[in-house]
Amino acid sequence: MIDEVRQRFGSKAAITDAGDIEPWLTDWRGRYHGKAGAILAPASTAEVAEIVNLAAQCRVPLVPQGGNTSMVGGATPPPDGSALILSLRRMSAIRSISAEHNVAVAEAGVILAHLHEQAAAVGRRFPLTLGARGSCTIGGLVSTNAGGTQVLRFGTMRSLIAGLEAVLPDGSIHDGLSGLKKDNRGYSLDQLLIGAEGTLGIVTAASLRLVPAVHSRAVGWAGVRDPGAALALLRDFEARTDAIEGFELVPGDSLALVLKHVPSTRPPLEKPHSWNVLIEATSATAELDPVELLQTLLAKAIETKLVEDAMVASSEAQAEALWKIRDSISEAERSEGPSTAHDISVAVADMPQFLLNSKVEVERAFPGAVASAFGHLGDGNLHFHVRAGSRAASDWIEREGPAITQLVDDLVTQAGGSISAEHGIGQMKRTELERLAPPGDLAALKAIKRALDPLGIMNPGKLL
Known part of the structure; x- marks a missing residue:
């Protein structure tokens, strides 16, 4: 061959x-x-x-x-x-991009950062970003239904796809790039392929929705007493404006690790806080000043005791420095030592209490370990990591990782959540999906796989 x-x-x-x-x-x-x-x-x-x-x-x-x-x-x-x-890396062309239609047609090998640059050149943007934007590609983002830091306002990759082109397991080409808003010709192949991790076909191109470019933005940092206060702050902001685009929860211990291990990072506030939130507000026009808006919102939140202390970046460099803290948490944790990582989601309203309860449960079951969660509180998706702490040993992950993962996944399932919010199942979570997924759902997934890929040649050993 x-x-x-x-x-x-x-x-x-x-x-x-x-x-x-x-x-x-x-x-x-x-x-x-x-x-x-x-x-x-x-x-x-x-x-x-x-x-x-x-x-x-x-x-x-x-x-x-x-x-x-x-x-x-x-x-x-x-x-x-x-x-x-x-x-798919050689297929790296942006076939078309239109400010008039707010659509870009990008091949699977297009790097996300390149799409951002091309959209900006026509006064538009593709509103999905994540830490790996300099290397991740459109095909991978589609196949994992990627999320990122702007899901709060724009949704996951699924919400941003107008249509797909893909090669199916029999070698036929599915062309859905027209992006029709109304098309009721039966099952949606596009929706099946999104998040299928390459197990049902090969995504070769996507029609992607664009939005107006950001005219200005404001990035702020606030210290809060607990996750419940953070969620209350988000709900208060949402009631007052639709300009909030990012709302990231950062526990104090994660911030401390970043300050310890990542050069050139500085504490945003004068005193440490048990919990923090990183907030971004944007405006597409000059009519709204997001800096003034965020300053006003945070000042009111301090008056009502929702926020203990806060600041708003005074420059673009300072705004980037705040985002660097958030984007460097995983790097800092790796520098500190081994950890198990869990990409989970729970209903937004339940997340604050889930965080506090699950931390207690995990640390009780594994004395000396440290459970900590950070991420996208506004859409119920947090990265729940368990660090070795005083239990550190060269074989800690191999010896205790599976049991920790099972406990975390059990707690998530009991709370009605998902063991994979945005990273997919891949190889890592396949056994847990088999153990925890409702039998009817699992049977349907397997039936779809058998029907579309009877020879089993599409990304074997992943998802199912």
């Missing part, structure tokens, strides 16, 4: 040098390692379709890969070398 791909599409379409393949065999976190005889790198949707056809004929599984930034091992090939990597 490798020889056939090279013969049809040239040497760039089949990479077999071990040194070139090696960086793409391990996941971003370094927890999963695979083998692959080649990286296949098509340059067009037609080439993807031919490769998938060949894969079906030869019964060779394919592992689609973009920026390889999966947090759950979703783009790592199996360790037995039975699959080939299908890289």
Whole structure:
């Protein structure tokens, strides 16, 4: 199959040098390692379709890969070398971008930061961002239904997709790029492919919704007594304005780790607080001054005791410095030592109490460990991490990680939440999904997989 791909599409379409393949065999976190005889790198949707056809004929599984930034091992090939990597990185064109229609058509290999730049050039923006924006790709964002820091206002990737182009497991091409607002011709293939982690087909391009560019923004930091006060603050802001775009919860211990391990970071407030929130307000016009708005809102919140102390960035550099704190939490935790990471969601109204209760439960069950959560409080998605603390040992993750994960996932399930809010299932959470998903839901997922991919060649070992 490798020889056939090279013969049809040239040497760039089949990479077999071990040194070139090696960086793409391990996941971003370094927890999963695979083998692959080649990286296949098509340059067009037609080439993807031919490769998938060949894969079906030869019964060779394919592992689609973009920026390889999966947090759950979703783009790592199996360790037995039975699959080939299908890289979409050569398909990096923005086919069209229109300020008039507020739509960009981007191929799967387009890096998110590049799309941001191109949208800004026409006075628009794509309102989804995350820490890996400099390397993650559109195909991966679609396939994991990525979230990020702007979900509060604009929703997940699913909300921002007007239509998809994809190659299905039989080699046929699904063209849904027209982005019709009304289309009732039965099941939506687009919606099936979003969040499917490449197990139902290969996303090759997407029509993406754009919004007006930000004219100005304000970024603030507030210290609060507990998560309940943070949620009350958000609800108060929402009642007064629709300009709030980001609202991130940062516990005091996470802030302390960033200040300890990440150079050039500084405490936003004079005194430490048990809990903090990072807030961003934006305006698309000159009619609203978000700095003045946020200053007024925070001043009122201090008067009503919702906020203990607060500040608003006085410059763009200071605003970026505040976001650097939030974006550096995972990096700081890795510097501190091993931890287990859980990407969870619970109903927003239940999240404050869930955070406090689950911290107590985990730390009681694993004395010496430290449970801490940060992230997108406004949409009920937090990153619940358990650090080794005084239990640290070289094999801590292997020895105690599974039991910690089961406890956290049980607490989330009991609260009616989800064990995967925005990272997907990949390899990491597959066993837990099997253990905790409602039987009817799991049976339906498996039936869809069997129907669309009867040969099982689409990203084997992921999700199901």
